[in-house]
Amino acid sequence: MSDSRDTRRARPHPLLKMVAAPSALALSALLLSGCGARDDADSGSAAASCVDTSKDSIKIGSLHSLTGTMAISEVTVANSTKLAVDQINAAGGVMGKQIRIVAEDGASDPKTFAEKAEKLVSSDCVAAVFGGWTSASRKAMKPKFETLNSLLFYPVQYEGLEDSKNIFYTGATTNQQIVPALDYLKQKGVTSLYLVGSDYVFPQTANREIKAYAAANGIEIKGEDYAPLGSTDFSTIVNKVRNAKAGAVFNTLNGDSNVAFFREYANAGLKAAEMPVISVSIAEEEVTGIGPQNIAGQLTAWNYYQTVDSPQNKAFVDAYKAGYGAGKPTSDPMEAAYTSVFLWKNMVEKAKSFAVPDIQNAADGVTFDAPEGTVTVDGANHHITKTARIGEIHPDGLIYTVWDSGKPIPPDPYLKSYEWAAGLK
Amino acid sequence: MEVAVGQLFTGLSLGSILLLAALGLSLTFGQMGVINMAHGEFIMAGCYTTFVVQQVVHATGVALIVSLFAGFLVGGLLGAALEMGLIRWMYDRPLDTLLVTFGVGLILQQLARNIFGAPAKNVVVPEWLSGGLTLAGTVVPKTRLFILVLAVVAVAVLAVALKTTPLGRRIRAVVQNRDLAETSGISSRTTDIGTFFIGSGLAAVAGVALTLIGSTSPTIGQSYLVDAFLVVVIGGLGQIRGTVLAAFALGLLNSFIEYSTTASVAKVIVFVLIVVFLQVRPQGLFTVRTRSLA
Numbered sequence: 001m002s003d004s005r006d007t008r009r010a011r012p013h014p015l016l017k018m019v020a021a022p023s024a025l026a027l028s029a030l031l032l033s034g035c036g037a038r039d040d041a042d043s044g045s046a047a048a049s050c051v052d053t054s055k056d057s058i059k060i061g062s063l064h065s066l067t068g069t070m071a072i073s074e075v076t077v078a079n080s081t082k083l084a085v086d087q088i089n090a091a092g093g094v095m096g097k098q099i100r101i102v103a104e105d106g107a108s109d110p111k112t113f114a115e116k117a118e119k120l121v122s123s124d125c126v127a128a129v130f131g132g133w134t135s136a137s138r139k140a141m142k143p144k145f146e147t148l149n150s151l152l153f154y155p156v157q158y159e160g161l162e163d164s165k166n167i168f169y170t171g172a173t174t175n176q177q178i179v180p181a182l183d184y185l186k187q188k189g190v191t192s193l194y195l196v197g198s199d200y201v202f203p204q205t206a207n208r209e210i211k212a213y214a215a216a217n218g219i220e221i222k223g224e225d226y227a228p229l230g231s232t233d234f235s236t237i238v239n240k241v242r243n244a245k246a247g248a249v250f251n252t253l254n255g256d257s258n259v260a261f262f263r264e265y266a267n268a269g270l271k272a273a274e275m276p277v278i279s280v281s282i283a284e285e286e287v288t289g290i291g292p293q294n295i296a297g298q299l300t301a302w303n304y305y306q307t308v309d310s311p312q313n314k315a316f317v318d319a320y321k322a323g324y325g326a327g328k329p330t331s332d333p334m335e336a337a338y339t340s341v342f343l344w345k346n347m348v349e350k351a352k353s354f355a356v357p358d359i360q361n362a363a364d365g366v367t368f369d370a371p372e373g374t375v376t377v378d379g380a381n382h383h384i385t386k387t388a389r390i391g392e393i394h395p396d397g398l399i400y401t402v403w404d405s406g407k408p409i410p411p412d413p414y415l416k417s418y419e420w421a422a423g424l425k
Numbered sequence: 426m427e428v429a430v431g432q433l434f435t436g437l438s439l440g441s442i443l444l445l446a447a448l449g450l451s452l453t454f455g456q457m458g459v460i461n462m463a464h465g466e467f468i469m470a471g472c473y474t475t476f477v478v479q480q481v482v483h484a485t486g487v488a489l490i491v492s493l494f495a496g497f498l499v500g501g502l503l504g505a506a507l508e509m510g511l512i513r514w515m516y517d518r519p520l521d522t523l524l525v526t527f528g529v530g531l532i533l534q535q536l537a538r539n540i541f542g543a544p545a546k547n548v549v550v551p552e553w554l555s556g557g558l559t560l561a562g563t564v565v566p567k568t569r570l571f572i573l574v575l576a577v578v579a580v581a582v583l584a585v586a587l588k589t590t591p592l593g594r595r596i597r598a599v600v601q602n603r604d605l606a607e608t609s610g611i612s613s614r615t616t617d618i619g620t621f622f623i624g625s626g627l628a629a630v631a632g633v634a635l636t637l638i639g640s641t642s643p644t645i646g647q648s649y650l651v652d653a654f655l656v657v658v659i660g661g662l663g664q665i666r667g668t669v670l671a672a673f674a675l676g677l678l679n680s681f682i683e684y685s686t687t688a689s690v691a692k693v694i695v696f697v698l699i700v701v702f703l704q705v706r707p708q709g710l711f712t713v714r715t716r717s718l719a
Contacts, residue, residue, distance in 0.1 A: 259545065
């Protein structure tokens with residue numbers, strides 16, 4: 001009985017077969033061509049810009065998660081965007097126009113980021129948008145900015161392997177953060193590494209790059225572990241790390257997981273002096289959460305710390321604390337967001353225009369004396385030069401530079417200048 | 426050898442955390458059949474109670490001990506309020522309790538976010554609990570030893586309370602046969618409230634313990650809720666000894682599998698094993714023998 005049912009299901013209607021094969025072919029052809037076609041989609045500026053330059057003010061968009069899980073990080077970034085705008089307005093604005101911020105909430109949701117980006121560009125008619133934090137939100141917004149031919153300034157370090165003429169990347173790309181961190185460890189005589197990260201895009205991509213570097217530089221990878229995002233149980237991972245006896249741990253954990261990881265690490269008797277942990281996403285704010293006594297002596301790789309000693313940084317830190325509270329630390333993405341607004345202003349003034357094509361043409365070589373040091377826009381890939389800094393966490397909860405690259409490192413998002421990175425895509 | 430001892434202890438430690446998280450649920454879900462999705466938020470209430478107590482009592486050791494009692498009280502009162510305000514109307518509609526308590530859980534999360542802010546809060550671990558002890562060649566964190574002892578004490582107290590106190594006897598009577606218990610003059614209303622008080626209070630005690638290993642955020646309860654339900658279901662509904670056994674079995678299984686694979690793979694393997702186990706024994710490790718006709 002069951003036999004007859006099975007045969008009926010297994011034998012499709014002849015007509016269906018006739019339609020199925022060609023349409024499957026057509027579909028796959030469509031998918032294939034879709035991949036290739038994307039790049040020329042923005043060659044003609046299809047969307048006419050609706051930016052109104054006739055008034056004595058100009059609108060920009062600020063698009064960050066003001067609610068949801070990312071709000072903790074992004075609110076401070078939105079604050080420093082506003083700080084920069086206030087300072088520029090007080091000094092006379094951009095080409096004589098005051099800047100007005102249209103603020104939107106991405107709500108920690110990539111879909112919302114894409115929708116709000118479209119709204120800011122097509123109905124609020126902003127001249128540029130400053131926003132995003134997670135790679136997922138950036139990836140969701142990217143096609144919107146490309147089809148509408150508008151500009152996004154993205155302020156957070158990320159995994160690289162991307163560029164767009166509609167996005168200016170003002171956070172570090174891999175060769176300005178991860179590669180210098182590896183160079184530093186190598187120079188300190190570290191010959192083996194243990195990789196610990198959260199289970200999502202950034203750590204996995206970063207670890208692929210780290211493994212390629214290690215293979216080319218004679219560094220042994222003793223192990224690689226990913227914890228689910230938000231995980232708070234690290235006893236097994238810490239046991240594995242201890243038994244592996246690596247020279248150092250490269251940490252790409254995100255958010256709260258760091259607290260549980262470092263507490264476990266300290267309690268299990270592992271010390272920074274014997275097996276240091278170098279982290280790429282711990283800022284001053286996370287250190288307070290972990291408890292400085294549990295993490296003192298450990299290393300971080302960033303481009304900016306609150307303790308960076310420069311007149312520009314002193315002014316930035318003082319202004320931020322005056323505006324948002326004396327106890328509020330400044331962090332790397334905040335500094336990048338602050339710098340973004342000034343870079344946009346300088347591009348507009350160099351182009352003498354708010355139009356996107358003019359800004360794109362003028363972008364190359366635009367510079368700003370940022371709190372982290374002088375940064376310069378690379379017109380070819382729309383990233384900026386950044387000074388790399390290795391920091392050591394002190395018991396006072398602040399991070400102090402123990403090594404820096406001395407001069408700004410040119411961006412290389414695809415790691416083209418590194419032979420070991422040839423296989424990475 | 427060192428590795429085995431280390432992982433054995435890690436498994437026991439994970440088991441003790443699961444046990445604390447599931448113990449209260451074993452009462453409210455296992456014995457009363459209420460699918461309490463707000464159980465995780467009672468755990469969270471315990472975490473925040475610890476944080477608040479530490480703001481008031483600065484001696485961290487004293488604060489921790491005070492928190493255990495304060496947390497039990499806060500969790501208990503929240504649970505009793507939930508029972509009196511909502512759950513009492515829907516004892517014969519278990520699926521409705523799921524939706525209602527899920528809503529309550531979301532409200533409590535938002536409440537915590539409004540009161541304490543979205544960024545995670547952190548409790549300072551007392552000096553005498555930081556660092557580790559060397560046992561059989563491996564370093565064992567003191568915080569985890571403390572949690573292990575706490576779990577054992579909690580189970581012992583609960584077992585004795587259920588066996589010997591009048592409330593405990595009433596709880597067991599109501600669980601076995603609600604109608605018969607009422608005819609014998611037991612008020613099932615006060616017993617229900619009492620059960621919820623104890624179950625939710627125990628959840629908050631688990632929360633107090635969790636502040637020692639991680640940070641406190643409004644969503645912390647969510648990460649333990651599913652595990653707690655699993656433990657209760659595997660243990661067999663309404664069985665304290667089943668809950669204990671299931672918690673340690675899951676903890677050990679997880680730690681040994683994770684050591685030889687990765688955290689994500691271990692979770693998958695453990696889930697597959699659970700599914701297989703429940704196919705073979707849908708009633709869990711132990712079953713309740715009851716005189717009820719249901």
